Every structure is written in C-alpha cells, then in structure tokens.
Amino acid sequence: xxxxxxxxxxxxxxxxxxxxxxxxxxxxxxxxxxxxxxxxxxxxxxxxxxxxxxxxxxxxxxxxxxxxxxxxxxxxxxxxxxxxxxxxxxxxxxxxxxxxxxxxxxxxxxxxxxxxxxxxxxxxxxxxxxxxxxxxxxxxxxxxxxxxxxxxxxxxxxxxxxxxxxxxxxxxxxxxxxxxxxxxxxxxxxxxxxxxxxxxxxxxxxxxxxxxxxxxxxxxxxxxxxxxxxxxxxxxxxxxxxxxxxxxxxxxxxxxxxxxxxx
Numbered sequence: 001x002x003x004x005x006x007x008x009x010x011x012x013x014x015x016x017x018x019x020x021x022x023x024x025x026x027x028x029x030x031x032x033x034x035x036x037x038x039x040x041x042x043x044x045x046x047x048x049x050x051x052x053x054x055x056x057x058x059x060x061x062x063x064x065x066x067x068x069x070x071x072x073x074x075x076x077x078x079x080x081x082x083x084x085x086x087x088x089x090x091x092x093x094x095x096x097x098x099x100x101x102x103x104x105x106x107x108x109x110x111x112x113x114x115x116x117x118x119x120x121x122x123x124x125x126x127x128x129x130x131x132x133x134x135x136x137x138x139x140x141x142x143x144x145x146x147x148x149x150x151x152x153x154x155x156x157x158x159x160x161x162x163x164x165x166x167x168x169x170x171x172x173x174x175x176x177x178x179x180x181x182x183x184x185x186x187x188x189x190x191x192x193x194x195x196x197x198x199x200x201x202x203x204x205x206x207x208x209x210x211x212x213x214x215x216x217x218x219x220x221x222x223x224x225x226x227x228x229x230x231x232x233x234x235x236x237x238x239x240x241x242x243x244x245x246x247x248x249x250x251x252x253x254x255x256x257x258x259x260x261x262x263x
Contacts, residue, residue, distance in 0.1 A: 001170065003184035003249050010248060011194030015202075018241025021069055022233075028078040032068065033236030036061060055107075056100035060087060062242070063096060063164040069243030086168060095167055099160070099174055106156050114149035158185035158192075165246045184249050195245070199238055206230055 022029045039061070043054035067086035068078050087093045115122070118141065125141040128134075162181035166172050172180070185192060210223045 001166070001172070001176075001180050001250065003180065003187055005187045006191050006248060008190035008194050010188070011191040011196070012198055014191075014195055014241045014245040014248070015198045015237075017244035018237050018239075021072055021240040021243065022237045025072050025078055026233075026236075028068070028072070029236040029240055030233055032065065032083070033232045033239060036239070037232055037235065052104060055104050056097055059099040059103070059160070059164040059167075060093060060096040063087075063092075063168040065239045066165045066243050066246060067168065069240055072240075073243065089168070092168060095174060096164060099163060099167065099177075102174070102178075103156075103160055107153070110149060110152040110156060114152060115145045118145045158182055161185055162246055162250065165242075166250070170250075180250075188249060195241075202234055202238075203231070206234060 039054060039057070043050035064083055064086055068083060071078055071082065087096075121141045122138075122145075125138040129136075129138040159178045159182045162184055163174070163177040166177035166180055167174065206227065210227045213223045213226070214220055
C-alpha cells in the first residue's frame with residue numbers, strides 16, 4: 001500500500017476541508033463531538049477503569065468518525081442509526097478493540113522507559129514535597145521524564161494515526177496497518193507539523209477570546225459556559241479533518257483536489 005507524499009501546506013488544507021465537512025452536516029458532527037466529549041469526561045472521573053476502556057474504544061470511535069465523514073463527503077445525510085453501522089463488518093470491532101489494547105500496552109511500556117531511570121530522584125522528591133508541602137522540587141524532577149515520554153508518545157501516535165481507517169476500509173491486518181501508518185506519517189511529517197500548529201492556534205485562539213471576554217466584564221462562569229460548545233464544535237471540525245487527511249494520503253487523491261469536500 002503506497003502512501004502519497006504531500007507538501008507541508010497539505011496540513012492546512014486538511015483542517016480547511018475538515019471545516020467544509022463539518023459545515024455540510026453541522027448538527028450531526030456537533031452531536032458526535034459532544035458524545036466523544038462525554039465519553040472522555042466519564043472516563044476521567046472513573047479511574048482507572050474509565051481511562052482504560054476509553055483508550056481501548058478509541059480506534060473504534062475513530063473509525064466510526066471516518067466512516068461518517070465518508071458518508072457525508074459522498075452527499076449522504078448522517079442519521080442516528082448509521083453511526084454504528086460500520087462496526088458491523090465481520091470481526092472488525094474485535095480487531096479495533098485489539099488495536100486499543102495494543103495502544104495501552106505500548107503506553108505503559110513507554111511510560112516505564114521514560115520514568116524508570118528517574119525513579120530514585122522521583123521518590124526522593126515526593127518525600128521532600130510531602131515534608132515541605134512544596135510541589136516545586138517534584139515538578140522539576142518530573143519535567144525531564146515527561147519530555148521523554150512526550151517525544152516517545154508522538155512517535156507511537158504516528159504508528160496508530162491511520163491504523164483504524166486502514167483496518168476498516170482496506171481490511172489489512174493490525175500489524176500491517178501500524179507499519180503503513182508509521183511510514184505514511186514519516187513521509188508527510190512536514191504536513192503534520194503544519195496540521196498540529198493549525199489546531200494549536202485554533203484552540204489557543206478560543207482560550208484567548210474567552211480571556212478577552214472576561215477582561216471586558218463577562219463573568220468567568222459565563223465565559224466558561226460559552227466556551228464549552230465552541231470547544232466541542234472545534235473538536236468536531238478537527239475530527240472531520242481526519243478524513244481528508246487519510247484520503248489524500250492513502251487514496252491517491254491530493255488534498256487540493258478532493259471534490260466531495262470542496263466549496
């Protein structure tokens with residue numbers, strides 16, 4: 001399976017075309033983004049089981065999002081019962097769950113690789129922080145392993161980025177999907193850097209806008225209330241951008257020529 005190599009500006013085009021997809025059926029994709037947000041919120045308040053279940057389900061949720069975007073890009077209206085239809089392929093749901101399990105396993109391994117060399121320092125800093133009621137020494141010690149883990153996590157994320165779509169749309173094996181995804185991400189690394197910067201700017205701009213509202217007199221609670229649906233909508237656009245990203249790389253259709261998601 002050949003991955004197309006795209007210029008750096010494709011990262012911006014992926015985000016733009018995600019917006020066009022979201023705009024084609026805003027209520028459907030906003031509702032889906034809200035559902036994913038509720039899943040994440042539920043997982044965050046039910047540790048450790050909640051986060052584990054959430055991560056295991058994420059490849060399935062990602063593929064459901066991609067399949068919905070494919071339907072929308074072809075002009076079909078997304079209805080409630082259609083969201084789970086893609087998972088009815090024989091054996092697909094089990095393979096996606098297995099992918100989630102592998103993801104968790106690799107996260108644990110990377111965490112051990114990042115933090116184990118610093119365990120003595122971490123243990124001493126925890127004791128110091130407890131005795132002095134000062135978290136600053138602990139935060140300073142944690143910084144280095146966190147940076148190492150972040151770098152390793154980005155590398156791991158590239159392995160899984162396209163994997164759900166490759167398994168669901170092309171029927172490749174789990175190991176093949178991970179290999180193809182890693183190669184595709186590496187070949188398009190500059191486009192991914194632009195893509196990441198675009199979304200970083202989007203969410204930072206939302207935060208900045210809310211801060212400005214509080215400066216002109218809006219209460220913090222009101223600003224937070226306004227920000228929630230805006231963040232969900234932005235998340236929905238980001239989820240929609242996954243599909244043109246995949247299509248332009250693996251279906252030999254450049255991001256500038258995808259007819260179903262052009263204005």
